[in-house]
Each structure stands twice: as C-alpha cells, then as structure tokens.
Amino acid sequence: xxxxxxxxxxxxxxxxxxxxxxxxxxxxxxxxxxxxxxxxxxxxxxxxxxxxxxxxxxxxxxxxxxxxxxxxxxxxxxxxxxxxxxxxxxxxxxxxxxxxxxxxxxxxxxxxxxxxxxxxxxxxxxxxxxxxxxxxxxxxxxxxxxxxxxxxxxxxxxxxxxxxxxxxxxxxxxxxxxxxxxxxxxxxxxxxxxxxxxxxxxxxxxxxxxxxxxxxxxxxxxxxxxxxxxxxxxxxxxxxxxxxxxxxxxxxxxxxxxxxxxxxxxxxxxxxxxxxxxxxxxxxxxxxxxxxxxxxxxxxxxxxxxxxxxxxxxxxxxxxxxxxxxxxxxxxxxxxxxxxxxxxxxxxxxxxxxxxxxxxxxxxxxxxxxxxxxxxxxxxxxxxxxxxxxxxxx
Amino acid sequence: xxxxxxxxxxxxxxxxxxxxxxxxxxxxxxxxxxxxxxxxxxxxxxxxxxxxxxxxxxxxxxxxxxxxxxxxxxxxxxxxxxxxxxxxxxxxxxxxxxxxxxxxxxxxxxxxxxxxxxxxxxxxxxxxxxxxxxxxxxxxxxxxxxxxxxxxxxxxxxxxxxxxxxxxxxxxxxxxxxxxxxxxxxxxxxxxxxxxxxxxxxxxxxxxxxxxxxxxxxxxxxxxxxxxxxxxxxxxxxxxxxxxxxxxxxxxxxxxxxxxxxxxxxxxxxxxxxxxxxxxxxxxxxxxxxxxxxxxxxxxxxxxxxxxxxxxxxxxxxxxxxxxxxxxxxxxxxxxxxxxxxxxxxxxxxxxxxxxxxxxxxxxxxxxxxxxxxxxxxxxxxxxxxxxxxxxxx
Numbered sequence: 001x002x003x004x005x006x007x008x009x010x011x012x013x014x015x016x017x018x019x020x021x022x023x024x025x026x027x028x029x030x031x032x033x034x035x036x037x038x039x040x041x042x043x044x045x046x047x048x049x050x051x052x053x054x055x056x057x058x059x060x061x062x063x064x065x066x067x068x069x070x071x072x073x074x075x076x077x078x079x080x081x082x083x084x085x086x087x088x089x090x091x092x093x094x095x096x097x098x099x100x101x102x103x104x105x106x107x108x109x110x111x112x113x114x115x116x117x118x119x120x121x122x123x124x125x126x127x128x129x130x131x132x133x134x135x136x137x138x139x140x141x142x143x144x145x146x147x148x149x150x151x152x153x154x155x156x157x158x159x160x161x162x163x164x165x166x167x168x169x170x171x172x173x174x175x176x177x178x179x180x181x182x183x184x185x186x187x188x189x190x191x192x193x194x195x196x197x198x199x200x201x202x203x204x205x206x207x208x209x210x211x212x213x214x215x216x217x218x219x220x221x222x223x224x225x226x227x228x229x230x231x232x233x234x235x236x237x238x239x240x241x242x243x244x245x246x247x248x249x250x251x252x253x254x255x256x257x258x259x260x261x262x263x264x265x266x267x268x269x270x271x272x273x274x275x276x277x278x279x280x281x282x283x284x285x286x287x288x289x290x291x292x293x294x295x296x297x298x299x300x301x302x303x304x305x306x307x308x309x310x311x312x313x314x315x316x317x318x319x320x321x322x323x324x325x326x327x328x329x330x331x332x333x334x335x336x337x338x339x340x341x342x343x344x345x346x347x348x349x350x351x352x353x354x355x356x357x358x359x360x361x362x363x364x365x366x367x368x369x370x371x372x373x374x375x376x377x378x379x380x381x382x383x384x385x386x387x388x389x390x391x392x393x394x
Numbered sequence: 395x396x397x398x399x400x401x402x403x404x405x406x407x408x409x410x411x412x413x414x415x416x417x418x419x420x421x422x423x424x425x426x427x428x429x430x431x432x433x434x435x436x437x438x439x440x441x442x443x444x445x446x447x448x449x450x451x452x453x454x455x456x457x458x459x460x461x462x463x464x465x466x467x468x469x470x471x472x473x474x475x476x477x478x479x480x481x482x483x484x485x486x487x488x489x490x491x492x493x494x495x496x497x498x499x500x501x502x503x504x505x506x507x508x509x510x511x512x513x514x515x516x517x518x519x520x521x522x523x524x525x526x527x528x529x530x531x532x533x534x535x536x537x538x539x540x541x542x543x544x545x546x547x548x549x550x551x552x553x554x555x556x557x558x559x560x561x562x563x564x565x566x567x568x569x570x571x572x573x574x575x576x577x578x579x580x581x582x583x584x585x586x587x588x589x590x591x592x593x594x595x596x597x598x599x600x601x602x603x604x605x606x607x608x609x610x611x612x613x614x615x616x617x618x619x620x621x622x623x624x625x626x627x628x629x630x631x632x633x634x635x636x637x638x639x640x641x642x643x644x645x646x647x648x649x650x651x652x653x654x655x656x657x658x659x660x661x662x663x664x665x666x667x668x669x670x671x672x673x674x675x676x677x678x679x680x681x682x683x684x685x686x687x688x689x690x691x692x693x694x695x696x697x698x699x700x701x702x703x704x705x706x707x708x709x710x711x712x713x714x715x716x717x718x719x720x721x722x723x724x725x726x727x728x729x730x731x732x733x734x735x736x737x738x739x740x741x742x743x744x745x746x747x748x749x750x751x752x753x754x755x756x757x758x759x760x761x762x763x764x765x766x767x768x769x770x771x772x773x774x775x776x777x778x779x780x781x782x783x784x785x786x787x788x
Contacts, residue, residue, distance in 0.1 A: 019421035022610065022765035026420065027413035032775035045780030053421055056781055069775065073787045093494065101488065101516045108515075114620060117513040121505045122495045128502055144660055204771040206611050210621055213604040214418065219630020226508060227604055227621040234611020236766050277768045371416035372630050374671045377598040381426035381463065385441030393467045 017378045024277065028209065028373075032069050033361055034201045038278035043285065045201055046070075054288050057198040059171045059354070060084060066201055066361035067139060080140075081170075085145040088165035088174065090116075091123045093160060095152060102156035109153045110233035114226055116149045117142065121222035130218060134366055138221035139360035146356045147171065147224075150349035151178030158343065167194070172196055175353060180341060187299070191292055191340060198285045198329065199354030201362075203278075207231035207355060208362050213373040215363040228359040229352055238348040238355075243272040244334040245344045254284050257311040265319075270331050273331030274316055282325035289332035293339070300339040309335050411772045418671065422603065425753055426463050428595045432672035439595055440464075448682050451746070453565045453566065453590040454478060460595055460755035461533055474534075475564075481538040481557035482568065482631055484510075484727075485517045489546060489556060496550035502570045503547045503743050504627035511536065515616035524612060529761055532615035533754035540619075540750045541565065544743035545572030552737065566590055569747060574735060581693070585686055585734060592679045592723065593748030595756075597672075601625035601632070601749060602756050607767040609757040622753040623746055632742040632749075637666040639738040640726040642702050651705040659713075667725030668710055674718035683726035687733070694733040703729050 020026050035044040043050040046065055053062055064072045068107040072080060094116050101112045121127040124136045124141065149196045152162045155178075163178045172193035184192060201206070211228040215221070232238035251260045264271060276283060290310075297306045313327050321325075337347050414420050431437040437444040442458055454475045458466045461635045488510050515521040518535065520528045546556045549572075552693060566587035570578040578586060582698055596602070605622040609615070624631035645654045658665060666724045670677060684704075689698045707721050714720075731741050 017421060019423075021423070022767050023417075023420075023422055024765070025767035025770045026417075027411060027772050028417055028769035029413075029415070029771045030774045031771040032773070033771075035773035035775065044773075044775075044778075047776035048781060052781050055740040061784075071779075071782070071784075071787060075783050078785065097491070097513070101513065104516055106519060106522065107768035111512070111521070111616070114617065115509055115516070118505070118509040118512050118620070119491070119495065122501050122509070125500060127505070128500065161515055203773070204769050206607055206766055206768050209767060209769060210604055213600055213607060214621065214625045214628070217600050217625050217633075219624055219628035219631075219632040221658045222505070223508065223624035223627050226512070227624045229610065230613055230621045231608045234608070234613035237611040237613075250484070277766065278770075291444050370672065371418070372600055373416050373603060374600050375417035375420045375422035375598050375603060376672075377423045377425040377427075378421050379426070379429035379438075379440075380424045381428050381429065382441035384438075385465075387442060387446050388465070390455075390465075390468050390471065393465060 009058075010171070019299065019378065028204060028211065029366070031203065031362065032360065033066055033365065034203050036203045036278045038276075038280055039283040041279060041284055043202070043283075049196065050284050051288060053197055054194050057197060059193050059357070061363075062197050063357040066357050067136070067364060070109060083140050084144045084171055085167040086382055087141045088148050088153075088167060090120065090145050090148050093123070094149065098149065099156055099162070102153045105165050108233065109150075109157060109345055110229060110238070110352070112153045112161050113146075113149055113349055113352060114229045114233070116153075117146065117229060118226045119223065120145060120149075120182075121220065127220050127222060130188075130220075135221060135364050136353060139364055142221060142225050143356040143360055144171075147175040148178060148355045150346070150353050152174060153349060154179055154343065154346040155181075157345065177235055179346070187295065188340060191296060191336065192223045194288065194292060195333065195337065195350060196354040196357075198288060198333075199351050201355070201358030205237070206234070208358055211359045211363055212366045215366045216370055216373045218367075218370065221360055221363050224363040225356065225359050228355065232348060232352055232355065238351045240328075240330040241337070241347045241351070242274055242344045243333040244309075244330055245338055245347070248308050248335070250338055251308060254307045254311060257308050258315075261312060261315055271312070273334070274320070275325040276328045279326065279328060281321075282326045283328040285329035286327045286332050289329065289336050293332050293335050294338040296336055300341070302335070302339045305335045305338065338364060413772065422598060423606065423760070425597065425756065425759060427752065427759065428597050430597045430672050432670075432674055435673060435675040437596070437677075444592065444678050445682060447591055448588050451591060453587050453594065455539060455750070456591050456594050457565075457751040457755075458673075459532070460751050461758060477534050478538045478565055478566075481535045482542050482561060484514065484539050484542050484546075488513055488543065492543065492546045493550055493556070496547045499511045502514060502627065503544075503551060503634070503739055504623060505745070506547050507540075507543055507743055507746060508623045508627070510547075511540065511623060512616065512620045514539060514543075514780040515614065518616070521614050521616060524614075527734075529758050533758055534587040536615060536619050536677055537750040537754055541569040541747045542572060543745050544740070545569060547743060548573055548740040549575075550741065552695055570734075573740070583682065583691065585690060585730065588682065588686060588730065589727065589744060590748040590751075592682060592727075593745050595749070595752030599631070599764065600628070602752055605757055606760045608678070609760045610764055610767045612761075612764065613752055615757050618757040619750065619753050622749065626742060626746055626749065632745045634666055634722075634724040634730070635741045635745070636738045638724055639732055639741070641666050642699050642729070645702060648698055648701045648705060651702050651710075655706060655709055665706070665710060667728070668670055668714070669719040670722045673720065673722060676720045677722040677725075679722045679723035680726050683723070683730050687726050687729050690730055690733040694735070696729070696733045699729045699732065 210231040211224040604625040605618040609618040
C-alpha cells in the first residue's frame with residue numbers, strides 16, 4: 001500500500017508500485033455510524049451493540065440513530081415514524097415501470113429496484129436542492145418508498161396483485177404486509193424488524209462506499225442510493241444469501257450434507273455464506289439470526305434447512321475457523337427469510353430495504369464534510385505507441 | 395494516509411488516525427487505459443497522447459483502443475463501427491420513459507439518462523450473464539445507445555420531436571444528427587468527434603471509480619454505468635462545464651469581465667473551470683478545445699464568449715498559475731458546445747456519451763482481474779452508549 005507521487009515514472013511495470021487491491025485495509029473516511037470489530041466479532045451502531053438493538057429497538061429507531069447520531073425521544077420517534085408512514089405511497093408511473101419490467105422473464109429484481117428508485121427523483125420537486133432540509137427529507141422519503149417498490153416487485157414477479165402500503169403499521173410490519181398481502185403476527189413482524197435492523201448498516205461495505213463516491217460529487221441522494229443498489233446487486237455483495245438457499249436446495253436433505261461437503265471441498269468450491277473481508281470470527285448478525293431460525297423454521301415446517309445449515313456450519317468451523325473463515329450474515333439469513341415465506345429472488349431487495357438507512361445516513365454524513373473521492377490508478381500500459389495509419393495496420 | 399490495523403482501538407478521536415480524505419493521492423488500482431501526467435500536463439490513452447488522437451483518430455477507434463488495448467486494423471474497425479451502428483436504436487419503452495420524464499419541469503437530464511440506461515438492462519436478454527462475450531457486448535451496446543438516449547432527452551426537453559438514429563453515420567455525426575435534427579457538416583462532425591474523444595477517459599475520476607466499485611461486486615455492466623452516470627451528475631464532476639457557461643452568461647459582455655472578476659475574487663468565489671485534483675498545469679484537453687473554439691465561435695457568431703473566456707484565463711493564470719491552478723477541460727468545452735448549438739443543460743449528457751467508453755473499458759478491465767472494493771472507515775462515534783428505555787429519554 002502506498003500513496004501516489006507525481007515523481008513516479010510514467011510506465012509502472014505491473015506489481016512495481018505496491019498498493020492494496022480492492023482497497024483492502026485502506027482507510028477511506030471517518031464515520032460516526034457503525035463500527036465493525038472484525039477480530040472481536042462485534043458490530044456497533046453509534047455506540048449500541050447490534051445484539052441490544054436487535055433485542056430492544058425497531059427499524060425506525062435504528063434509522064433515526066444512524067441518521068442523527070442519537071436515539072430519539074418518544075416525541076421525535078413518533079414524528080419520524082409518521083414521516084416514514086406518510087411517504088410510503090409511490091406515483092402510479094413508478095408502479096407502471098415495476099409492472100412492466102418486473103413481469104419480464106429473466107429480469108433481476110434489483111434491476112427493477114435500481115430503475116424505479118432512479119425514476120422516483122423525477123417526482124420529487126426538491127430533488128435538485130442541496131440544502132440540509134432536502135438531504136434529510138430525501139433520506140426519509142427514499143427509505144420509506146424503498147420498501148414499497150421492493151414489495152411491489154415481488155408481487156409482480158409472482159403474478160400477484162400489488163398491495164399498496166398502509167399507514168397504520170410499523171415500517172417492518174407494513175413491508176411484510178405489502179410482500180405477503182396479510183398483516184404479520186407479532187413474531188413475523190418482530191423478525192422482519194430484526195432483519196431490517198441487522199442489514200441497516202455495515203461501515204464501508206461496497207454499496208455504501210459506491211453511494212459515498214457518488215455523493216462526494218455533490219450529486220443528489222437519489223443518485224447515491226441508485227449506486228448503492230447497483231453495487232448491492234452483485235453476487236459478491238447482496239447476492240450471497242440467495243446463493244446459500246440455492247446451495248441448501250441443491251443438497252436437498254440433511255443426510256446428503258456430508259457427501260456434498262466432501263465433494264465440494266475436493267473440488268475446492270467456494271461454500272457460500274462463509275468468510276468475510278473484515279470478520280475473522282463469527283459474524284454477530286449470524287448468531288442473532290441462528291437464534292431466530294429455530295422458531296421460524298419450526299413454524300414453517302422447514303426445520304431441515306436449519307439442520308442442514310448447522311451441519312455445514314459445524315464441519316466448516318472445525319476445518320476453517322482457525323483460518324478465520326466463519327459463517328457470515330448471509331449464511332442464516334437465507335434460511336430465515338425463506339422460512340418467513342420470502343422467495344429467494346427477493347432476499348437482496350430486502351437487504352436493500354434495510355441498507356437504505358445506512359446509505360442515506362452515510363450520504364448525509366459525507367455531505368456535511370465533503371471531499372470528492374478521486375484516487376489514483378497506476379498506469380501500467382505502454383509509455384508510447386506509434387500511431388500507424390489505419391491502412392497500414394496489420 | 396495509513397492502512398487500517400485491527401489493533402486500532404474501537405474509538406478513534408477525529409483526526410487521530412491519519413488518512414487521505416477523498417482518497418487524494420491513494421492508489422486504488424492498476425490500469426492500462428489512460429495516464430494523467432498532472433505535472434507535465436499530458437493525457438495518454440494506452441500509449442497515445444490525447445493531441446494525436448484528437449488530430450488523427452475517431453471516437454470509434456478510441457473506444458476500441460480503450461476496450462482492447464490496441465488500435466484496430468481496418469477490418470476490425472469496420473466490424474466494430476458496424477456493431478455500434480447496429481445497436482443504436484432503443485426500445486419504444488425507453489423512449490416512453492424519456493418522453494414522460496424529460497418533459498417534466500425541473501427534472502435534470504442526467505436523472506433521465508440514469509433511469510433510461512438502468513431500464514435498458516430489462517431489454518437485454520443476456521444482461522445477467524457473466525461471460526467475456528456478454529461483458530464486451532454490453533460495453534458496445536451501452537455506449538452505442540447512450541448517445542441515442544442522451545439526444546432524445548435533449549429533444550424532449552426543448553419540445554422537439556425525437557430524432558431516431560441513422561445507421562450510415564459515424565458515432566459522432568449520428569449523435570449530432572439526433573441532437574440537432576440535421577446531418578452535421580464536416581467541421582461540426584469533426585468537432586463532435588473531438589469532444590467525445592477528449593471526454594472518453596480520464597484515469598480514476600469519480601464516475602469511473604464509482605463504476606468500478608459497483609463492477610467489483612460482479613454486478614452487470616449496466617449497473618456499473620448507472621453508477622458512473624449518477625456520479626457524473628454531481629456539480630463537482632460533470633456539472634462544471636454548465637457552470638462555466640452560466641458564469642459567462644451572467645457576466646454578459648467582455649467589458650464587464652474585469653469588474654466581475656475583481657468582485658468574485660474579493661468575495662473569494664470559486665471561479666468555475668479552474669483547478670484540478672491532478673493537473674497542476676494546463677489541462678491538455680483545454681488547449682485542444684481552445685484551438686477549436688476560435689473556429690466554432692466565428693461560425694456561430696459567439697466570439698464574445700471566447701473573448702470573455704480568454705480574458706478570465708489571462709487574469710486567472712497571472713494570479714494563480716504559480717499555485718497550480720490552471721484552466722481545466724470544462725473551461726473551454728462550455729464555449730465550444732454552446733457554439734455548436736448544444737443547450738448548456740445537455741453538456742453533461744454529452745460528457746456521459748464520451749465517458750461511457752471509459753466506464754465500460756475500465757469495468758471490463760476490473761472484471762478480468764477482480765477484487766471487491768471494500769475499504770475501511772475509521773469509527774469516530776462513541777464507544778458505548780446506554781440504551782435508555784424510550785419513555786425515559788429526554
């Protein structure tokens with residue numbers, strides 16, 4: 001890892017200038033939002049351990065915490081919740097895009113989410129204003145509407161009628177209601193809330209970082225969030241939980257786990273849901289979700305998924321824990337979400353509904369003390385090439 | 395600037411850990427695409443100085459060079475040009491989005507471009523395939539269609555009928571034709587080509603970097619380009635050339651330049667079009683564009699803009715050149731584009747039509763030797779905060 005000096009010669013031979021690929025271990029910014037303790041296995045949102053928030057808090061409260069760096073009073077929370085409720089509905093033009101695009105074969109739900117959130121800016125008359133008020137208003141509105149768009153995409157994909165938002169439910173309960181077409185019971189509502197809380201922020205992950213690079217040009221918050229969605233879509237980021245469920249489904253039953261794992265390891269296949277750039281021990285979010293997995297699989301009659309997951313976990317931890325490879329959040333979230341009745345293709349949109357809070361909170365933090373993200377690339381191409389006229393090229 | 399060690403304590407007081415804000419001077423990747431010599435005032439695309447390409451080459455050839463790291467043979471260029479021509483048309487559904495969104499008051503053209511390019515993925519049946527063939531096909535298709543979408547946005551904004559692409563013109567001539575509704579003469583076609591060549595790539599600028607962060611999650615190329623558009627929209631990036639024209643228009647006439655500059659400097663106003671993160675001397679693109687500005691302002695009868703620009707340049711260089719503040723590409727590009735008949739609101743979309751080549755070339759380079767971009771943020775929030783029950787908070 002090195003900084004770039006203008007004295008470097010024009011042509012660097014590959015590998016000649018050391019740098020950290022993928023910016024691994026490089027500090028890109030300061031933040032008050034969240035801390036990931038990769039060796040201790042801790043995740044903290046502004047001073048509050050994730051276990052405490054998953055136990056005591058709600059998505060609304062966590063979103064307020066991330067945006068404003070403190071827990072709200074009762075009156076502030078009521079007002080903030082009211083704002084989130086009031087902005088849930090989306091224009092008919094956005095439903096039209098969702099209806100047309102999400103119904104098409106082979107279209108990724110995150111593609112539709114990306115387009116729809118981008119299009120929402122058109123219907124915000126303050127989208128181009130760069131004031132503290134509009135930044136905070138956009139943060140709330142985008143996060144509120146993200147749930148509506150994501151749920152609508154799922155309904156259209158499965159050929160069901162779109163369910164419009166209700167304004168009398170919590171963010172999590174209303175999201176479940178729009179996805180499933182029925183109001184959740186207390187357990188389902190709580191588990192949806194916990195999923196959104198656990199996914200709300202995670203320091204400098206790739207999607208948050210993409211959102212910040214965009215925000216640093218002083219682009220509007222819609223632009224920043226669209227970049228976040230674009231990055232989360234990638235299989236190395238938001239797509240991993242879906243891959244875990246595909247893995248479990250392809251294994252099929254608990255008695256086939258051992259043979260499947262042996263073969264996968266012999267082929268040096270990547271086992272989805274294990275390992276993390278920062279965590280070198282158990283991801284605290286995975287521990288929380290494993291706790292919920294017991295109850296939700298029992299209710300759904302999907303205990304076999306949990307049995308299989310725990311068999312895989314046991315073998316993997318025995319073999320790889322010493323190398324710092326442990327289950328990450330994606331490993332148990334797939335089992336939990338599938339058991340809640342969510343189609344695997346809609347796992348990443350749920351991730352986006354939660355992470356929206358982190359994207360807009362970090363974007364607002366960036367805006368308050370901005371500097372354009374503009375690193376250097378080391379040029380490893382030729383110093384000088386002759387310009388041979390077209391007719392003479394071979 | 396430092397790398398992050400897990401041994402750092404949880405709470406860093408602001409400023410305690412040194413890092414480079416905005417990743418200024420930090421190397422983020424290796425690239426064979428372009429080299430910016432900030433002290434020497436040189437820009438090189440894969441071994442070819444920008445002056446040579448602006449003189450000898452075409453956008454098609456430069457795009458091939460950036461994508462494949464060599465100049466094409468005559469046969470290859472003919473095939474590549476044919477591919478770009480063949481993919482120009484866009485689905486009626488995309489025109490419908492452009493017609494609806496671009497006609498609305500106060501909507502930024504880059505907002506519409508971002509949505510429309512995002513939506514294009516829906517109509518690409520190979521959008522989700524991660525193969526060398528699909529990456530290269532998407533690179534060509536997106537860059538081809540970017541011009542069509544950008545031109546259509548301009549037509550709708552100015553209340554004119556959309557002009558569909560022709561397949562018998564060069565990329566630049568066809569773009570001009572779709573913008574203006576008439577085939578350009580040789581000078582106009584060449585100048586449009588030069589504008590696209592000069593904007594095609596610029597190392598690790600913020601929009602290219604945003605595109606790479608997205609691509610590094612193994613997201614599709616549409617996702618990467620959408621992030622590039624989102625970043626280019628920001629006034630600190632693509633929006634600067636529009637600000638230069640607004641400045642000239644607000645000054646109004648050459649005789650008012652001196653008084654305007656005195657007042658602006660007394661108020662410590664930022665003079666748009668000057669200074670660059672990397673260039674500490676004259677931006678070579680600005681020199682090339684100043685050359686074209688003479689002819690295009692004479693043809694358009696807009697010589698006063700150039701006179702004003704050169705007065706501002708003279709004063710600014712006298713005062714600030716020693717501090718490394720010089721005219722950048724945006725300073726003369728506004729005068730040139732406006733004199734070509736392009737509305738200032740459509741300057742940044744033209745920048746995107748050119749830069750699309752760089753975005754997709756860097757995305758393909760990233761994909762061939764990928765590592766997820768995932769830096770660290772230093773946490774400067776509280777180590778531990780008590781969770782006070784809601785009713786007891788004050």
